[in-house]
Structures are given as structure tokens and as C-alpha cells.
């Protein structure tokens with residue numbers, strides 16, 4: 107069971123709701139962040155940033171959480187969600203793509219296209235939430251560099267100087 111912060115704009119509303127039902131049926135702790143209905147006037151940045159913030163806050167608190175955003179054009183949602191410090195938002199059109207994003211960059215926000223096949227989207231979501239980071243020393247160091255830039259505005263400092271065991275320890279904390 108995982109917490110899933112789920113949201114969709116009018117470009118992904120029907121698929122978002124379908125995924126909500128499936129995820130709840132599978133026993134996950136699903137938090138729906140809107141919209142409440144198809145609203146052509148809603149804007150994806152609000153929802154993208156909302157779920158980006160929610161997943162980062164949960165992960166900082168040690169909660170096993172992910173975010174999923176469904177919009178018409180995934181790239182738009184990815185750009186918006188990645189403005190949140192600590193959010194690593196990626197688009198994925200298949201389980202294999204989702205697995206790669208999790209292994210390499212420990213992505214925490216999955217952005218799906220509203221016209222995706224429901225079953226493929228569900229399998230993609232499941233692959234995303236059940237795959238972990240691989241090669242923690244190398245991949246973790248690079249993620250720590252991103253976080254260093256987010257927090258300090260530089261990648262010249264501590265993250266690039268860590269020893270492998272420090273990276274593994276730091277990343278697993």
C-alpha cells in the first residue's frame with residue numbers, strides 16, 4: 107500500500123478518475139487533488155504544483171508516497187511539477203519507460219497523457235510505484251547534485267565531493 111497523490115486537469119479527467127478507482131480498489135491510500143469535474147477553464151500548473159508539493163512533503167516525512175498527474179500533453183505537466191524543489195517529474199507512456207525513470211532518477215511524479223489506454227496507464231502507474239532506484243552511488247550522487255542546486259543554487263559544493271558510502275547513506279536517509 108502506498109500513498110498516491112492523484113490529480114488531473116480537463117485534458118486527463120476521465121483517465122485520472124479511472125486510475126483513482128483502480129488505485130483505491132488495489133488498496134492504496136489515494137488522495138485526489140482535483141479537479142472535481144471536467145472544467146475547460148482549469149489550469150494544469152495549479153494541479154502539478156499541488157501534487158508535487160504534496161509528494162515532496164510526504165517523502166520528507168518518511169511516507170512512501172508518489173504523485174500522478176494526468177493532462178492532455180504530459181510535457182506541460184512535467185515542466186510545471188519540476189518547479190517544486192524535490193519534485194522529479196517524468197512523462198511515461200509504458201511500464202518500461204516508467205521503470206527506467208524510477209531506476210535512474212527516483213522520479214516521484216508520474217505524468218500521464220489523458221488519451222492513454224486505461225490498462226496501459228494502470229500498468230505504467232504500477233510499474234512506477236513498485237520500482238526502486240538502482241546504482242545508488244552513481245544515480246544517488248547525481249540526484250543529490252540536483253538537490254544541491256535546488257537548495258543552494260550551485261553544484262560546486264558538497265554533493266560532488268561525497269565518498270560512495272556517504273552517498274549511499276545520505277541517499278537512503
Ligand SMILES: O=P(O)(O)OC[C@H]1O[C@@H](O)[C@H](O)[C@@H]1O
Pocket residue numbers: 115116117118146150177178179180182183
Ligand atoms: O483545453 P486545451 O487548452 O485545448 O488543452 C489543455 C491541455 O493542454 C495543455 O495545457 C495541457 O496538457 C492541458 O491538459
